Amino acid sequence: MTVFAEYAWLVPVFPVAAFAVLIAMGRGAGRPGAWIGTLATLLSLILSLCIAGERISGKAEDYSAHYHWLQVGNISLSAGYEVTNLTSLMLVIVTLVSFLVNLYSQGYMRDDDRMPTFFAYMGLFTGSMLGLVLADNLLTMYIFWELVGVCSFLLVGFWFHKPEAKAAAKKAFIVTRIGDLGLLIAILLLFWYMPNHALDFSTLHNVFATQSGVIATGITTWIALLIFLGAVGKSGQFPLHVWLPDAMEGPTPISALIHAATMVAAGVFLVARTFDIFQASPAAMHTVAIIGAFTAIFAATIGLAQNDIKRILAYSTISQLGYMMLALGVGSMPAAMFHLFTHAFFKALLFLGAGSIIHGVHTQDIREMGGLGRKMKTTAWTFGIGALALSGIPPFAGFWSKDAILTAALDKQPILFVVGAVAAFFTALYMARLFFLVFTGNPRNDSHAHESPAVMTIPLVVLAVLAVVAGFVQTPFNGWFAEWLTGDKAVEHGSGLVMVVSAAIGLLGVYLGWLIYAKGAIRRDVVSSRMPGLVKLLENKYYIDELYHLLFVKPLYALGKVLNAFDDYVVDGVVRLAGQSATGLGRLNARLQSGQVQAYTLTALIGLVILALAIAGRRFW
Amino acid sequence: MLSFNIQFTGEFIAFFALAVCAIVGAVLALNFTKVVHMTLSLAFTFVSLAGLFVLLGAEFVAFVQVLLYVGAITILMIFGIMMTKHQGEGQEPSRPLRETLAAIGCVCLLLILIYAIRDAKFPGDAAPLPQDTTREIGKLLFTQMAIPFELVSVLLTVAFIGAVALAKREEDPQ
Amino acid sequence: MNMLASYLTLAAVLFCIGLYGVITKRNAIIVLLSIELMLNAVNLNLVAFSKYGVHPSLTGQIFSLFTMTVAAAEAAVGVAILVAIYRNRASVNVDEFDELRR
Numbered sequence: 032m033t034v035f036a037e038y039a040w041l042v043p044v045f046p047v048a049a050f051a052v053l054i055a056m057g058r059g060a061g062r063p064g065a066w067i068g069t070l071a072t073l074l075s076l077i078l079s080l081c082i083a084g085e086r087i088s089g090k091a092e093d094y095s096a097h098y099h100w101l102q103v104g105n106i107s108l109s110a111g112y113e114v115t116n117l118t119s120l121m122l123v124i125v126t127l128v129s130f131l132v133n134l135y136s137q138g139y140m141r142d143d144d145r146m147p148t149f150f151a152y153m154g155l156f157t158g159s160m161l162g163l164v165l166a167d168n169l170l171t172m173y174i175f176w177e178l179v180g181v182c183s184f185l186l187v188g189f190w191f192h193k194p195e196a197k198a199a200a201k202k203a204f205i206v207t208r209i210g211d212l213g214l215l216i217a218i219l220l221l222f223w224y225m226p227n228h229a230l231d232f233s234t235l236h237n238v239f240a241t242q243s244g245v246i247a248t249g250i251t252t253w254i255a256l257l258i259f260l261g262a263v264g265k266s267g268q269f270p271l272h273v274w275l276p277d278a279m280e281g282p283t284p285i286s287a288l289i290h291a292a293t294m295v296a297a298g299v300f301l302v303a304r305t306f307d308i309f310q311a312s313p314a315a316m317h318t319v320a321i322i323g324a325f326t327a328i329f330a331a332t333i334g335l336a337q338n339d340i341k342r343i344l345a346y347s348t349i350s351q352l353g354y355m356m357l358a359l360g361v362g363s364m365p366a367a368m369f370h371l372f373t374h375a376f377f378k379a380l381l382f383l384g385a386g387s388i389i390h391g392v393h394t395q396d397i398r399e400m401g402g403l404g405r406k407m408k409t410t411a412w413t414f415g416i417g418a419l420a421l422s423g424i425p426p427f428a429g430f431w432s433k434d435a436i437l438t439a440a441l442d443k444q445p446i447l448f449v450v451g452a453v454a455a456f457f458t459a460l461y462m463a464r465l466f467f468l469v470f471t472g473n474p475r476n477d478s479h480a481h482e483s484p485a486v487m488t489i490p491l492v493v494l495a496v497l498a499v500v501a502g503f504v505q506t507p508f509n510g511w512f513a514e515w516l517t518g519d520k521a522v523e524h525g526s527g528l529v530m531v532v533s534a535a536i537g538l539l540g541v542y543l544g545w546l547i548y549a550k551g552a553i554r555r556d557v558v559s560s561r562m563p564g565l566v567k568l569l570e571n572k573y574y575i576d577e578l579y580h581l582l583f584v585k586p587l588y589a590l591g592k593v594l595n596a597f598d599d600y601v602v603d604g605v606v607r608l609a610g611q612s613a614t615g616l617g618r619l620n621a622r623l624q625s626g627q628v629q630a631y632t633l634t635a636l637i638g639l640v641i642l643a644l645a646i647a648g649r650r651f652w
Numbered sequence: 653m654l655s656f657n658i659q660f661t662g663e664f665i666a667f668f669a670l671a672v673c674a675i676v677g678a679v680l681a682l683n684f685t686k687v688v689h690m691t692l693s694l695a696f697t698f699v700s701l702a703g704l705f706v707l708l709g710a711e712f713v714a715f716v717q718v719l720l721y722v723g724a725i726t727i728l729m730i731f732g733i734m735m736t737k738h739q740g741e742g743q744e745p746s747r748p749l750r751e752t753l754a755a756i757g758c759v760c761l762l763l764i765l766i767y768a769i770r771d772a773k774f775p776g777d778a779a780p781l782p783q784d785t786t787r788e789i790g791k792l793l794f795t796q797m798a799i800p801f802e803l804v805s806v807l808l809t810v811a812f813i814g815a816v817a818l819a820k821r822e823e824d825p826q
Numbered sequence: 827m828n829m830l831a832s833y834l835t836l837a838a839v840l841f842c843i844g845l846y847g848v849i850t851k852r853n854a855i856i857v858l859l860s861i862e863l864m865l866n867a868v869n870l871n872l873v874a875f876s877k878y879g880v881h882p883s884l885t886g887q888i889f890s891l892f893t894m895t896v897a898a899a900e901a902a903v904g905v906a907i908l909v910a911i912y913r914n915r916a917s918v919n920v921d922e923f924d925e926l927r928r
Contacts, residue, residue, distance in 0.1 A: 361867025811899030815906035
């Protein structure tokens with residue numbers, strides 16, 4: 032039964048069509064026009080749910096269709112789509128989050144006079160991500176991959192009258208470009224080495240998973256690492272994470288979309304989709320695991336010292352994506368996808384909740400908030416659920432997925448487990464800090480905070496429910512999710528130890544945060560007074576931005592200046608010289624044309640002498 | 653370069669004297685400041701040239717030379733001088749660049765011409781011309797050269813009418 | 827060596843003096859007279875060739891007669907133009923005649 036899967040291509044078409052219509056209508060579309068975008072994502076959501084339901088209930092075959100796109104010599108390129116359990120899961124995540132964000136934006140962006148443009152971009156963003164998910168070969172995927180990058184540029188820089196937003200948009204685009212280059216090289220290498228230049232995922236699976244030795248191990252490692260570089264750029268892993276916090280300059284719904292469903296998930300999804308290549312190369316797997324674990328703890332520590340509510344969430348996203356990479360690196364693709372699945376809900380929830388707070392108090396600095404719990408009840412409750420889920424407190428969704436990852440890590444590399452557990456502690460601590468500073472205590476500024484309209488709170492409630500229940504698809508006692516995703520019966524058996532440790536760590540972090548920031552039992556400057564250097568280091572994000580500025584931006588600027596000077600003085604100088612010599616010659620000749628017959632006669636005489644000398648002179652040599 | 657094989661025949665002495673007269677006249681003509689003096693100096697050159705024509709056995713040409721140049725053209729020029737004002741002659745700023753360039757050009761041209769003349773191969777002594785050249789010229793003009801002769805007469809008429817039309821005082825527009 | 831080269835050299839000298847006058851003199855009448863001098867130098871060549879040339883004949887003399895006629899016509903027209911210009915611009919200074927530039 033593949034009734035709905037055959038129409039899977041319609042899923043990305045709806046939002047893209049909405050984009051086309053909204054762009055064509057321009058600003059005149061007004062607020063009613065924005066509903067076109069929401070409606071389109073709703074249609075996509077319904078279709079995605081149908082596809083996923085079909086795949087969950089029946090034993091549907093993987094469905095793929097493609098058409099020949101280009102024929103060059105005996106190489107043919109095709110474009111097509113493929114519906115598997117993995118893609119159908121991603122379809123649901125993307126369309127669901129996108130729909131809820133769309134709905135939420137109806138309220139959040141109400142006063143923006145470029146609202147239709149916003150919804151148009153969001154439609155294109157969603158459509159590109161859906162296309163990326165559905166693509167049946169790497170080339171098609173790469174096209175959508177770049178489209179996602181373009182849309183993130185457009186949306187992060189949506190408020191382009193703010194210089195910070197412009198800079199952030201450029202940074203997001205340029206930094207991810209580094210990763211995209213790696214992915215492109217990987218695709219070219221694959222194209223070169225694959226039999227018949229095949230790039231579709233089923234052939235890749237065959238070559239790398241079943242017929243080992245077709246491609247040399249060294250090349251495989253290179254390809255895997257380059258693909259991973261692309262994922263690092265898109266998913267904001269260290270060392271290319273710098274764009275993600277800055278991308279907070281965009282509208283908050285966009286942050287939710289980028290962090291939960293579209294942009295950063297693309298990197299994890301890419302690795303999951305090409306997982307066979309990684310599994311063929313142990314070195315690449317190690318790299319992925321180490322980078323993931325390092326990013327997880329690295330970003331979590333930065334999150335401890337930030338004061339901007341959205342930046343805290345951004346670093347938590349980086350950290351959680353690190354978890355997913357860690358899971359992939361230790362070979363547990365289902366755990367990674369599971370965390371991606373749960374994370375999408377609670378991170379979207381957290382961002383939308385943050386948006387609701389910002390909407391209410393018009394500031395992003397958590398030191399200026401406080402006591403909001405009484406004024407914004409729905410937001411507070413849903414945000415709390417999201418925070419608990421992120422902190423890994425049972426029985427919320429984040430606990431189960433994080434547990435799955437930690438279990439996989441413990442099986443493979445105990446040290447990675449320790450790193451992950453410490454990162455989980457920090458996660459719980461900074462989420463507790465965030466929650467208690469914002470919602471409890473006394474108000475620290477005199478703004479009249481108010482609850483957001485229903486159109487904004489409904490998505491929060493829906494996501495909160497999902498953040499609670501989404502984890503139950505895969506627990507240590509119930510391996511349904513992993514089985515469904517991979518088709519294997521063999522699932523990891525959860526160990527009670529990991530569950531206990533992980534829950535205890537989460538609770539400890541939350542309790543510590545409560546002690547410090549809500550009850551005041553421990554003074555807040557207990558760390559900063561003893562180790563001011565450490566806090567400063569964290570507040571400045573380990574000076575990574577400054578380091579990059581020193582290492583890359585400045586030398587490149589200097590090089591650019593040198594080249595510019597070369598262009599100005601040497602190239603242009605030659606051009607100017609040519610022009611000026613022509614002008615000078617013309618001026619000289621103009622002076623010769625004096626209108627005086629005698630001057631003309633003199634010129635003729637000199638010419639005659641020169642001619643005669645030239646002719647007579649020939650005799651002598 | 654100027655090492656001519658000089659044979660002091662009577663013809664040569666006469667030629668030498670007349671040539672010196674012609675050149676001195678021409679050079680003086682360029683160095684005088686007053687226009688009338690220049691004109692008269694050039695008339696002297698023209699007379700010397702008439703003498704050279706006689707020396708070359710072209711009595712008729714010499715006659716026409718005196719008649720036309722000394723008689724007609726010089727007088728015409730003097731009339732032209734009289735009809736125009738010539739105050740402040742020789743007081744204009746000199747033009748050193750143009751004069752230097754002109755001198756260099758002329759000297760170069762002269763050297764080239766002399767080189768060409770020295771280089772050219774001429775046959776030996778000439779065959780004698782008919783004694784009565786005037787009669788022969790008359791015969792030729794009215795037989796062989798009749799058409800050019802008539803054309804020249806037309807040209808003279810046209811030039812005459814044109815000169816009158818040009819020099820005529822234009823009538824007042826009122 | 828015969829007399830021909832001497833005559834030709836003399837003619838060249840006169841021609842160059844005339845040319846120098848044409849180029850450097852400001853007074854239009856002197857310029858016209860310098861042109862006459864150059865024509866006369868040519869006449870001297872023609873007559874010299876009619877006696878000492880490769881084919882001595884009277885044609886050279888006849889040609890020089892024609893040249894003189896043309897020179898006379900030229901002088902007449904030249905003086906007429908000069909008078910006409912002088913009437914318009916009150917000057918016979920060649921420097922000030924730059925009508926060719928307009």
